[in-house]
Amino acid sequence: LEALQSGGDERLMERKFKAAIAYYPDCSATNGDMAVPTLILIGELDDRTPAKNCQEMMTQRSGKGSSVQLDVYPGARHGFDSAGLKTGIEAYGQYNAAEQSILASHAFLKEVFGG
Template identity: 45%
Template sequence: MGKRRVLTPALMGALAFLCSASSAEPVTFNGHGISLHGELLKPEGAGPFPAIVALHGCAGLYGRNGELSARHAEWAKRLVERGYVVLFPDSFGSRGAGPQCKVEDRVTRPAKERRDDAFASKAYLQTRQDVNAQAISLLAWSNGGSTVLYTVGEKRPAWDEGPDFAKAVAFYPGCRLPLAHGDWHARIPLLILIGSADDWTPAKPCEDLANQARANGEPVSIVVYPGAYHDFDHPHLKVHETDDLAFTADGGGSAHTGTDPAARADVLERVPAFLAQ
C-alpha cells in the first residue's frame, strides 16, 4: 500500500478555498429594461472585495455541459484565488438566445445591449456588502471585448450613478468600427490583448486605436502576441479553423482559434498585475 496522505487543517482549508473558488452561484438582477441572469463567484469571507464584471464572447457563457465554459471557469478560479468577486452576466441566455457567432442580426450589440449589461452588472455589484464599490473592473473576450471598447470609450449612461469602472481588459476585441468612427476616447485605464495572426478580429485596427488614444494622453496599452490566433488564452483548445462566421477580418466567414502557450502564460500573469496596479 502507498503512504497515506494526512490532510492537515491548513491543507483542508486550502482545499475548501479552491472548491469554493470554483463554485458559481446563479444570480438574477435588474438590467436596463431586462432581468439579467448570471454567475457569481467569490472568495470566502465578508469582504469587501474588489470585483470584476466578465463579459463572454459570441459563443456565450456556457459549455455544452451547461456549466461555465472552460476559459471562463479557469479565469474565474484564478481571479477568485487572488481575492476578486467575479460576475459573469449572461447577455444571450437572459434574452432567450444561444451562441451568436454565426448570426448577423444579433439579439445583443456591443455598442448597445451588451454595454448596458456591463453597467447594470456594475450597479448590481455596487449594492453588495461584500464588494468594494470603488474597485470594480471590466474583463471581456471577443464580442465582449468589443463591448469593453464602447463601455469605456463613451460617456456613461445617465442611469449609471455609482462609481465608474476602475480598469478594463479586452481580449481580442473588434477595433475596426471604433477606429473608423474617429471619435473614440478612453475614460479609464484599458489593456488590449490580441494575437498578430488573429484573422477573426485583426490586430492592426487595435494597434491604431491604441496609438491614437496614447497620442491623446489616454491610458490605453496594447500587447500583440506574435503568431497567436483568437482564443489564445483558452486552457486547452487545439488551433483549428471555424467556418460560417458572421463577421471575420476578410469577410470570408472563416477564422482560426486556439491556444497559444506562450501568449497564454503571459496573460495569466499580466492581467492580474494590471488589475492590481
C-alpha cells in the first residue's frame, strides 16, 4: 500500500500502477489516500496484519485520490488464500474467504478495466 499512496513512493516510479489488489496488507503504514483504485482483502481474525488497522485507515482517509474498497472476511485469518490450509471447522472461514476474494478480485478488475 505504501507504493500506492498518493504523493508517496508512487510519484517516483517511472511506470505507474493502474489498479491494485492487496491481500492482508499492513494498513498501519499508510493514510489510505491511494493514487489508483485499490481493493483490500483481509481476514477478520488476522493476527499479523489486523483488519482493525485497515478499518481505522478507511475512517482516516481524506477523500483525495482514487477509490479504496475494503473487504473484511468474517472468521478468516492471515493467509486465508493459502493452498496449504488445513481442513476442518476452523478453516471453513478461510476457504469461504478465499473463494469470495477471488470473486471480489474479478469484479474489481472488471469494474476498473471494463470487460
